[in-house]
Amino acid sequence: MASRACTRVILILAWIKLLTAQYSIPSVTIQALKPKGIRVSIPDTPGLSLFVFQGNVNRSIAKNDVGNIMGEITEPTDGRWVFEDLDVQLNVGDVINYYVHVVHNQMGYIKDPDSVIVRELEDPSSKNPTANDCGTTQTRVRNGKACAGNIIFEERFDFLREDVWQIEQYIPDEPDFPFVSYQRPFNAPTVSVQGGNLRIEPKLQQNVPGFGSSIEMGTLDLFSGCTSTSTKCRAEAWGASILPPIVSGRLTTKAFAFTYGLVEIRAKLPQGDWLYPDILLESFLKKYGSLNYASGVVRVGGARGNEQLAVGSTGFGNNLLYGGVLMDATCRDTLLRNKTSSRPWGDDFHVYSVRWTPDVITLSVDGEEWARFAASGDSLKDQFPPSCDVARSALTTGSKLAPFDDHFVITLGIAAGGITEFPDDATSGGKPKPWKNTSRKASLRFWQDIASWIETWRQPALIVDYVTVRAL
The missing domain is CATH 2.60.120.200 (Jelly Rolls)
Structure with a gap:
């Protein structure tokens, strides 16, 4: 009896741990395409069943707003959840304000609004980045590692970080x-x-x-x-x-x-x-x-x-x-x-x-x-x-x-x-x-x-x- 009670406690604790585990939305990759278009993607992870993107160009966006650019993806492609809209006209210098919503293990998660500036227009035939890509780069980071094209430092000044x-x-x-x-x-x-x-x-x-x-x-x-x-x-x-x-x-x-x-x-x-x-x-x-x-x-x-x-x-x-x-x-x-x-x-x-x-x-x-x-x-x-x-x-x-x-x-x-x-x-x-x-x-x-x-x-x-x- 004691053994069965112990087993039940372990199972209950396991379920509590599973239900309270925090899921973190993967990094969002945004590519501005030429002559027109936008491609947004995140890497696939087990348990994902929905990826939603909401964005505005050069205009702010709040959680749960409906953006001028929006897409809903229900299936991954080649290991990534990819949304494309080839009718969006973007220019270098434009700021894309956005948030994303995903469903993971039947639970919904929203990534806080963020923004990205368009630095270049990419060829639509360029490959989607993969989660494990770490191309060689001439960049060197003190006490760190750099992967080609990746952000190695970012500060949005949500508060003053004296550790940084x-x-x-x-x-x-x-x-x-x-x-x-x-x-x-x-x-x-x-x-x-x-x-x-x-x-x-x-x-x-x-x-x-x-x-x-x-x-x-x-x-x-x-x-x-x-x-x-x-x-x-x-x-x-x-x-x-x-x-x-x-x-x-x-x-x-x-x-x-x-x-x-x-x-x-x-x-x-x-x-x-x-x-x-x-x-x-x-x-x-x-x-x-x-x-x-x-x-x-x-x-x-x-x-x-x-x-x-x-x-x-x-x-x-x-x-x-x-x-x-x-x-x-x-x-x-x-x-x-x-x-x-x-x-x-x-x-x-x-x-x-x-x-x-x-x-x-x-x-x-x-x-x-x-x-x-x-x-x-x-x-x-x-x-x-x-x-x-x-x-x-x-x-x-x-x-x-x-x-x-x-x-x-x-x-x-x-x-x-x-x-x-x-x-x-x-x-x-x-x-x-x-x-x-x-x-x-x-x-x-x-x-x-x-x-x-x-x-x-x-x-x-x-x-x-x-x-x-x-x-x-």
């Missing part, structure tokens, strides 16, 4: 010397996640709660929580050397670092005089040195925040997108490129992307390539004149695209002023820039002109919708 991102706290210096300090919450409320977006918004240091000092006479101590060992975390105002007048935010991927891949960042850029965003790839281990851009920086895309910024008759305000590779502070602008828009880049969200291979780095915005950097001669550094410091011997030890041949991390942030982003002969709204880049009083002169620039900070935040990195 390091929120920086330090006072930056060379080579840019921006007029900011980077501080973490709760020291300063500059970094937050709101409505599924990352928001980085600069503030006046004097207005930060708990700051009881003076910009011109006080002390700023950031040692508690300092994240840098190469720059300072404490400053004292003395004479013309004031405290950083702006407190801002900066995030860097903490554990994720990679070599070669496709990065996409959907963001809305800040607008306001003397502000500029940092959307960067930066060297993880600083293989070629830590100063003077020695290990390379990729500026994925940015626009200076001034509405009317000019040098002579040449304008380069918030309607001018610029970016490129930085390898040398002296010849900083040698490999920077730009693209003009009829509207400020901060008026709307745009997808800024970089495709990084062993041979070339290309920048795109909303699916349109606008800058390309390839090694000429023996290496990338051959594109610099002999007078530039980039001709140092350290780069001779790397590949022809050195220093862009090592693991890099993703950095997001905002800076203000500094000694590199704004030429000395620049004017903003017809008024001369208030500081000289070579002056010891640069930050002080910027601060003394606060009445002119603070009123322009009507949308000073960098707002990021998502970040993805895909293997080549």
